[in-house]
Amino acid sequence: MVVFSFWQRLLIALINLQKKKTGVIAPKRFVQRLKKQNELFRSYMHQDAHEFLNFLLNELVDILEKEDQAAKKEGGTSSPSEKTVNGPKNPQANGVQKEPLVTWVHKNFQGILTNETRCLRCETVTARDEAFFDLSLDIEQNSSITSCLKNFSSTETLNAEDKFFCDKCCSLQEAQKRMKIKKPPHILVIHLKRFKYIEQLGRYKKLSYRVVFPLELKLSNTVEDADSEYSLFAVVVHVGSGPNHGHYVSLVKSHNHWLFFDDENVEMIDESAVQTFFGSAQEYSSNTDHGYILFYESLCANKS
Incomplete structure (x- = not known):
């Protein structure tokens, strides 16, 4: 059974209370509640969609966990929990090992990253797993999501002042570090870092770089050298020249x-129109509509 959060119930209630069969709803109460719960969104300044997405997903998880705990206290039943990569939030409670609740947010959006560090002296590999709801990728001019992911997983050498302390060698050693996707999520959310702090300017600047995001995306060498295929189903576009x-x-x-x-304006567009939001090939362009957050759905689940 899907447990609906306050946010979902509020929006559904607003829709059901409308007398018209078609139209739009101004989410004023939703925004009021949002500002009340997070001071980040209380000002009238331009707010970041990626920050809102992170807040929303984590808030949903917190609400679902609280509702599950309340149901258990009342003697009700809840969906069985499973072990997650982060481990239990409360490892010991009354001497009993507890496993965290796996919500529909985790099942759909959570993936696992592995941070691998290889000592160049003894070749020992140290791996550390961490969960993620989205990937934030650095971007370059005239690039693609595939190349951005490749750079994300590229090998970095740790030397000089950045040497790695190897437990086996019991000393600081040169090492190679790499971040890779160990377990891809069902819904892969990719955030393009279009807002960058420029030290020479002393402020943030929007990067209008052209970054191609394909309708079909393949992640290679992720889990046991298997390929994971994804299909693009949503894009959040930032319109504007600055941050x-x-x-x-x-x-x-x-x-x-x-x-x-x-x-309130909704219209059908041709699939080919998606590429108009890749970005600008030149640094200065009149086009300010650029893809910012990409949502890909795994095709593996659809084939099974």
Whole structure:
């Protein structure tokens, strides 16, 4: 049984209370609640969609965990918990080992990264796993998601002042470090780092770089050298020339058709129109509509 959070119930209630069969809803109560729970969104400044996404997913997890705990106290039943990569939040409670609740947020969005460090003296590999809900990728001009992912998993040499302390050698040694995806999530969320702090300017700047995001994405060499295939189904687009002002619109694939959402305006667009949001090939361009957050769905689950 899916447990609905307050946020979902609030939006569903607003929709059900509407007398019209079609139209739009101004989420004023939703925004009021959001500002009340997180001071980050209380000002009238331009807010970041990626920060909101992280807050929303983590808030949903907290709400679902609290509702599950409340149900257990009342003697009700809840969905069985499973062990997650982060391990129990409360390892010991009354001397009993407890495993954390795995919510639908975890099942859909959570993947596992592995940080591998290889000592160049003894060749010992130290691996550390960590969970993630989205991947934030550095971008370059005229690049692609595939090349960004390749750079994300590229090998870095630790030497000089950055030497690695090897437990086997019991000393600081030169090493090679690499981050890779160990377990891809069902929904792969990719955040493009379009806002970068420029030291020479003393402020953040929006990078309008052209970054190609394909409709079909293949992750190679992730889990036991297997390939994971994904299909693009949504894009959050930032409209604006800078980080402190602008607007967000969305592209969503529904029933094999692409829809363009701009506040209360919704229209159907051709699939080829998605590529117009890749970014600008030149540094200075009149085009300010750039893909910012990408949502890919695993095709493996659909084939099984």
